Amino acid sequence: MSGPEGPRGGASWRALLGRPRDRAPRRLRTRLALAASAAVALVVVGVCTAAFLVLRFKLHQQLDQSLAQSANLVSRQEQASGPGVVRAECRYLGAPACAQIVPRDPADDPAEPYALPVSDGTREVAAGRREPSYRAITVAGHPARMLTISYGDDRAVQVALRSDVADRGVRQAAWLLVAVGAAGVLAAGGLGYGVARTGLAPVTRLTATAERVAATRDPRHRITLPGPAPRGPARDDEITRLAGTFNTMLEELDRSVTAQRRLIADASHELRTPLTALRTNAELLALADRLPVDRRERAAGALVRQLTDVTNLVNDLIELARDEEPRPLLEQVDLAGLTRHAVDTARERWPRVSFELRTTDRATGVLRPGIPSRLARLLTNLLDNAAKFSPPDGEVEVVVDDRELTVRDHGPGIAPGDLPHIFDRFYRAPSVRSLPGSGLGLAMARQIARTHGATLTAEQASGGGALFRLQFGPWPGAPRA
Secondary structure, three states: OOOOOOOOOHHHHHHHOOOOOOHHHHHHHHHHHHHHHHHHHHHHHHHHHHHHHHHHHHHHHHHHHHHHHHHHHHHHHOOOOOOEEEEOOOOOOOOOOEEEEEEOOHHHOOOOOOOOOOOHHHHHHHHOOOOOEEEEEEEOOEEEEEEEEEOOOOEEEEEEEEOHHHHHHHHHHHHHHHHHHHHHHHHHHHHHHHHHHHHOHHHHHHHHHHHHHHHHOOOOOOOOOOOOOOOOOOOOOHHHHHHHHHHHHHHHHHHHHHHHHHHHHHHHHHHHHHHHHHHHHHHHHHOHHHOOHHHHHHHHHHHHHHHHHHHHHHHHHHHHOOOOOOOOOOEEEEHHHHHHHHHHHHHHHOOOOEEEEEEOHHHOOOEEEEOHHHHHHHHHHHHHHHHHOOOOOOEEEEEEOOOEEEEEOOOOOOOOOOHHHOOOOOOOOHHHOOOOOOOOHHHHHHHHHHHOOEEEEEEEOOOOOEEEEEEEOOOOOOOOO
């Protein structure tokens, strides 16, 4: 990882993971609270408005029904009555409806004035040219509602009742519903804020964790996920899955950082001994004029060997550190031919070991996507490892199939306690620490296998020795020669 000012430093961590403290969460929380409150408030206002309209309609409907009943009653009781006022006590709340009969022709009006207002529309209803109608009027200074219907024989009946009781009921209902609506809006605001706060709690924890990671550059922090309910399963909503994914990302980051630190520590440990020997031999060669020729030649040879070992170790470390480097374009690799070339090279490097190569008919001519140089390095590491642990004049068996390659030696095999760690970097079993090597060959082989979508495993071979198995996934449509 780079320093604080580098491309992976604290500034870019904060740009990727962190935001100005609490500003973004508050804005999002406010927006969610306002949205939830507005939705509930609209529902409350809509319900209150609908209730007001229904109540007003019902009150006026009851008043209109009373007027219609009064008009029918007057029509039946005053069949032979002439034009004029029938009743005029409706200025009192408890009195019956005011009623009067109006002729079509104004010339037929009685001498006494009418108690209710008469208009041209009333004459048209009497003449049958207009439908019965309701009208708001004023009687003795009080609001009233009047119904005009046709009476027959070119006459019309008008009845009226005070409407202030209904109007007062409508006003009271309106104020009550306004109060209820206001309380509902306030409650909606509180509930909306509570819902937003509860719903965004995991996001707040995620933000706080991201800020801690950005500030401390320590990926060991985790977001606390909600556990299972007392009587139900664990939560599995989008926020919880997001927190779980973030924890997984932190775990991978922590694992990567830990691996890098372990690689640096192991490399420092492995390099300390050869560098010390190099320094000793270099200081010895500085006194070459005082040394015998044979000792000077031995020191020079040891220096060359140690430089070679250090160079190989550094190259291996560079290869292992390239987990995420851009891969070159893949090529169609003949695995059988590549293995044959690797076995020929191993025979030259290990002349005292016998290498037996067997290629099945299914593997002949099969091409697989891969990087030839990396696959050759994988095979070389496996063959060198098998030859190193083979007895003098021992045999290493290599079998190539279309989806599998195995390398077996007839050496001491792998102890059960060493088997789980055989592919760890710099791991060397206690029984082989005196042998040359840095413990990176098998780790590099597994890494190369993974980059090619293959799996590399180790096991104790039947009858003794170690067996390494390289298994490739199927490649549909692979061309054959």
